[in-house]
Amino acid sequence: MNRRLFLQSTAAAAATPLIALEPAAERLDVNFATGPWPFRDLPQLDGDSLKQRGITQAITGSLEALLTRDIAAVNARLAAECAKSGGVLLPAGTLHPLLPAWREDLRRCRDEHAMKVIRLHPNYHGYTLADPLFADMLDAITDAGLVVQIVAQMEDQRTQHPLVQAAPVDLKPLHDLLKAHPKARVMVLNANAAMITTALRGCASLWLDCAMIEGVGGIENTLKAWPAEKLCFGTHAPFFYPESSLLKLVESELSRTLLTALTVDNARAFLGRV
Amino acid sequence: MRESDLLPRMHWLMNPKFRIWDLHCHLSGVPGLTPEERLGQLLRYADRVGIERLCVYMGMKWSQDPAPDDFRKQNDEVLRAIAKHPDRAFGFVTLNPKHVAESLAELERCVANGPMVGVKLWVAKRCDGPEIDPLIARAVELKAVIFQHTWFKTTANYPGESTPDDLVALAKRFPNVPIICGHTGGTWELGIRAIRDQKNLFADLAGSDPTAGITEMAVRELGTERVIYGSDCGGRSFASQLAKVHGAAITEAQKQQIFQGTLRSLMNPILKAKGIQA
Numbered sequence: 001m002n003r004r005l006f007l008q009s010t011a012a013a014a015a016t017p018l019i020a021l022e023p024a025a026e027r028l029d030v031n032f033a034t035g036p037w038p039f040r041d042l043p044q045l046d047g048d049s050l051k052q053r054g055i056t057q058a059i060t061g062s063l064e065a066l067l068t069r070d071i072a073a074v075n076a077r078l079a080a081e082c083a084k085s086g087g088v089l090l091p092a093g094t095l096h097p098l099l100p101a102w103r104e105d106l107r108r109c110r111d112e113h114a115m116k117v118i119r120l121h122p123n124y125h126g127y128t129l130a131d132p133l134f135a136d137m138l139d140a141i142t143d144a145g146l147v148v149q150i151v152a153q154m155e156d157q158r159t160q161h162p163l164v165q166a167a168p169v170d171l172k173p174l175h176d177l178l179k180a181h182p183k184a185r186v187m188v189l190n191a192n193a194a195m196i197t198t199a200l201r202g203c204a205s206l207w208l209d210c211a212m213i214e215g216v217g218g219i220e221n222t223l224k225a226w227p228a229e230k231l232c233f234g235t236h237a238p239f240f241y242p243e244s245s246l247l248k249l250v251e252s253e254l255s256r257t258l259l260t261a262l263t264v265d266n267a268r269a270f271l272g273r274v
Numbered sequence: 275m276r277e278s279d280l281l282p283r284m285h286w287l288m289n290p291k292f293r294i295w296d297l298h299c300h301l302s303g304v305p306g307l308t309p310e311e312r313l314g315q316l317l318r319y320a321d322r323v324g325i326e327r328l329c330v331y332m333g334m335k336w337s338q339d340p341a342p343d344d345f346r347k348q349n350d351e352v353l354r355a356i357a358k359h360p361d362r363a364f365g366f367v368t369l370n371p372k373h374v375a376e377s378l379a380e381l382e383r384c385v386a387n388g389p390m391v392g393v394k395l396w397v398a399k400r401c402d403g404p405e406i407d408p409l410i411a412r413a414v415e416l417k418a419v420i421f422q423h424t425w426f427k428t429t430a431n432y433p434g435e436s437t438p439d440d441l442v443a444l445a446k447r448f449p450n451v452p453i454i455c456g457h458t459g460g461t462w463e464l465g466i467r468a469i470r471d472q473k474n475l476f477a478d479l480a481g482s483d484p485t486a487g488i489t490e491m492a493v494r495e496l497g498t499e500r501v502i503y504g505s506d507c508g509g510r511s512f513a514s515q516l517a518k519v520h521g522a523a524i525t526e527a528q529k530q531q532i533f534q535g536t537l538r539s540l541m542n543p544i545l546k547a548k549g550i551q552a
Contacts, residue, residue, distance in 0.1 A: 158427040216508040241521030244484040247513035
């Protein structure tokens with residue numbers, strides 16, 4: 001097939017994907033971060049970078065939070081950085097429940113930084129979701145009126161630095177935890193297809209993002225087994241090229257309604273903006 | 275300077291002018307009961323993201339150390355699939371260096387006397403040993419494109435899984451033969467460095483997470499002409515792997531070279547020999 005014939009034969013198919021690339025009044029990325037990564041010089045993406053890619057808002061965590069013990073300073077720097085973005089970057093503060101006085105960090109996140117989201121890194125902070133302290137923290141965050149993001153993994157174990165290896169979070173305890181804490185609003189970031197179909201199966205109240213959902217037609221296939229109102233657009237940028245998740249919206253065959261759900265409505269529901 | 279200052283507005287929109295050939299596609303992890311159905315499914319998704327041609331290898335069910343009957347069956351499945359879509363897919367023959375005679379026979383059946391245009395070597399045996407040499411030598415005679423899977427895994431490779439260092443050892447024995455370093459070693463910061471000085475090795479971007487920086491480093495250290503786009507679908511999405519090129523801070527001309535130019539230049543001799551126009 002020559003180039004002209006290829007373009008002609010795929011014209012019909014190409015017309016549909018462009019819906020996903022149309023400029024949108026609102027497109028939320030639930031999985032963005034700022035700050036340095038210890039092992040690689042990541043691109044310096046900011047609110048303008050996201051807007052250029054058609055992303056209007058991003059829930060933004062701090063990469064510093066993974067290894068820095070002065071988490072209060074990390075959260076303060078994140079809040080200041082997000083404040084400069086003109087409302088594009090929504091800060092997600094981090095709590096580390098093994099640090100003394102973590103409840104004061106929660107208070108500062110809510111009262112001093114007006115944060116709505118807490119992002120957790122259990123595998124970098126050394127606790128499991130089965131630990132009682134995690135349940136305590138979940139209660140505290142919920143009582144404070146905030147929502148929770150749990151980062152299942154940051155990168156493929158096979159490519160991690162040999163001196164800083166962090167296995168993915170064991171997500172199996174979430175099933176019972178969510179039943180025991182029905183008011184908690186929880187999203188898991190960077191879950192892969194295996195986690196979704198095994199450990200997270202049946203977690204009907206849980207939100208997920210699509211950054212690490214792989215396989216051809218990945219979003220389309222995930223939605224065969226996962227509720228469409230519980231999957232959100234997330235990029236895991238700047239660790240990942242943000243184009244990855246944007247193109248996933250193109251690769252899967254999604255209606256305009258479904259696209260709006262994935263990129264706007266579901267994130268708004270998670271944030272309690274409905 | 276901020277990254278946002280460098281980019282034209284909405285640069286991430288797919289440029290329909292790109293010609294994209296995908297070096298690295300499989301029939302596993304794809305819905306469909308037959309090879310033909312599975313390749314049809316892959317092409318449905320490929321159409322949505324603007325990919326013109328797919329290089330397909332390995333069958334619907336894999337084994338790490340396939341016996342001759344097994345790799346012949348896998349090659350039969352690829353032959354069936356590409357026969358259904360000859361204008362959209364190229365086939366590479368899967369071989370196992372533990373079975374040299376049978377692998378040479380497969381080269382004759384699938385490449386010399388069949389439509390396939392490349393060779394795929396996976397994880398049965400590391401590629402640094404001399405057992406593989408007869409396969410490489412015959413592939414060269416046939417002008418077949420040679421692809422060797424590689425990884426540098428922090429969590430340890432499979433016993434027969436080659437690293438880019440192993441591939442360098444092979445490439446030194448065939449210094450004038452272009453060979454593709456599958457996955458660029460996965461841990462690409464190591465893989466790129468490992469193959470940098472071995473100029474007959476080419477980097478396949480496929481099959482690792484779309485971590486920002488892979489393509490920029492590959493272009494910087496190897497030169498654009500040694501970098502090739504591939505996806506590793508169906509286990510991977512086209513999207514995440516295309517993003518490594520669409521999202522890279524390189525020129526449009528460099529993206530075109532990676533999307534098709536380099537692979538096409540490697541394939542031209544055998545395409546010409548077989549009278550295939552592409």
